[in-house]
Amino acid sequence: MAVQGLDLPKLQAYVDEHVPGTGTLTAELLHGGRSNLTYRLTDGTSTWVLRRPPLGGLTPSAHDMKREYTVVAALHGHGVPVAKPVLQSEDPEIIGAPFAVVEFVPGRTIATxxxxxxxxxxxxxxxxxxxxxxxxxxxxxxxxxxxxxxxxxxxxxxxxxxxxxxxxxxxxxxxxxxxxxxxxxxxxxxxxxxxxxxxxxxxxxxxxxxxxxxxxxxxxxxxxxxxxxxxxxxxxxxxxxxxxxxxxxxxxxxxxxxxxxxxxxxxxxxxxxxxxxxxxxxxxxxxxxxxxxxxxxxxxxxxxxxxxxxxxxxxxxxxxxxxxxxxxxxxxxxx
Incomplete structure (x- = not known):
């Protein structure tokens, strides 16, 4: 099933290449986001979170996927609670925009x-x-x-x-x-x-x-x-x-x-x-x-x-x- 803002077949091919052993991915939009779009990915065994910029980003510095991934990867294991990094790409040909993927962290978000x-x-x-x-x-x-x-x-x-x-x-x-x-x-x-x-x-x-x-x-x-x-x-x-x-x-x-x-x-x-x-x-x-x-x-x-x-x-x-x-x-x- 198509998921707005995500080219799942191309993403599947990219993940297969960079995360060997991954099964067939399904994706769910977690929230449209007031900034970036956030999706839950799973192959039935592992679960990840993918983030990409909004469809019409007018403030480029506020939607920097490489920046987000770089700091999370650096901080992981150094006393600051962050998700485990998985992969990141700046190539817009994969899903239509740069994106970053981290492991899903079980827990709850208190938003309301x-x-x-x-x-x-x-x-x-x-x-x-x-x-x-x-x-x-x-x-x-x-x-x-x-x-x-x-x-x-x-x-x-x-x-x-x-x-x-x-x-x-x-x-x-x-x-x-x-x-x-x-x-x-x-x-x-x-x-x-x-x-x-x-x-x-x-x-x-x-x-x-x-x-x-x-x-x-x-x-x-x-x-x-x-x-x-x-x-x-x-x-x-x-x-x-x-x-x-x-x-x-x-x-x-x-x-x-x-x-x-x-x-x-x-x-x-x-x-x-x-x-x-x-x-x-x-x-x-x-x-x-x-x-x-x-x-x-x-x-x-x-x-x-x-x-x-x-x-x-x-x-x-x-x-x-x-x-x-x-x-x-x-x-x-x-x-």
Whole structure:
């Protein structure tokens, strides 16, 4: 049976060549994704996860399959929970786009408030703090020691982020939004020196992790690494905090676990991170503003694909409404 966005016969031939002994593959779209498309593959014995860019990618740097696979392969076995790498290809002739395949990690993803409702308050807090500990562990990895010394350029990272996401805005924007322009102007004028250098995830939130079926504090794998690089670790922390703002909720079609008031508040998360990572929090308003700016641009890119009929799956019709609210929240952060 045909699966949108996946040329299964060509994929079968490629997997047969690179993973000997594989049986006949079947594929299932797990979710259309607000960024990349994710599929479950199985031959009846083994199970894998394949990710590819969206059908209409307008923000190329946000859908880098090679980048995602490289960082997962490097981190596997080095104290950061990630899936085991299997294979990756940049050849668009195989399935129509670059893709990466990793082993399937059994567990659960807590993406909605309904899923969060299955946990007690204690379990919710234990899960949230375990995720922050995992983020601190990631930031504690020496990039050179795991072969990622050339994975990015930490110096000047913040300035490049401001320029890059504004460039993305000019590519994907479907309407003029003065708050986006104002936020960009403030960020450009107030860019500080980096607080440090580490591997950054770039999209860290509760639903980008797989946790245990019965123990939500058992973080088994961090996923969605396509925006990872070497950069400022506080940008990761700020993004994680900003994802808790209800303004983000429409991006995930409402009812997102990330925005639940049951999760620990921003101050508690920052305190937990500070203790786990041993890092000082400086220029915090800049990092928060940058996080709002980045999420607003990403949301507009998703909205642009939806308007162009290039999304796969449901729940995209609400995303556009989040962009003005996120930009406004970012402006409020610095005024």
């Amino acid at each position: 408030r309904d899923q969060l409702a299955a946990l007690s308050d204690t379990e919710v807090h234990d899960c949230a703090y375990a995720l922050v500990d995992a983020l601190a562990a990631l930031h504690g990895v020496d990039p050179a020691a795991v072969g990622l010394g050339a994975f990015g350029k930490p110096a000047g990272y913040l300035g490049r982020q401001v320029r890059r996401w504004y460039d993305q805005w000019t590519r994907v924007s479907t309407r003029p939004l003065p708050d986006v322009e104002a936020l960009h102007g403030w960020l450009a004028e107030h860019t500080p020196e980096e607080s440090g250098a580490s591997i950054v995830h770039g999209d860290f939130r509760i639903d980008n992790a797989i946790v245990g079926e019965t123990d939500a504090s058992d973080v088994r794998a961090l996923v969605d690494w396509e925006m990872s690089t070497l950069g400022d670790p506080l940008s990761d922390l700020a993004l994680h905090v900003v994802y808790s703002d209800p303004a983000f909720d429409p991006v995930l079609a409402g009812g997102a676990a990330a925005t639940s008031p049951r999760l620990p508040g921003a101050d508690d998360l920052v305190a937990r991170y500070t203790k786990a990572a041993g890092r000082e929090i400086v220029n915090w308003e800049f990092y928060l503003a940058l996080a709002y700016f980045k999420i607003a641009v990403i949301a507009e890119g998703i909205h642009a694909r939806f308007v162009a009929g290039q999304t796969v799956g449901e729940g995209f019709e609400t995303v556009g409404s989040a962009v003005p609210a996120l930009a406004a929240a970012g402006v409020r952060t610095v005024t």
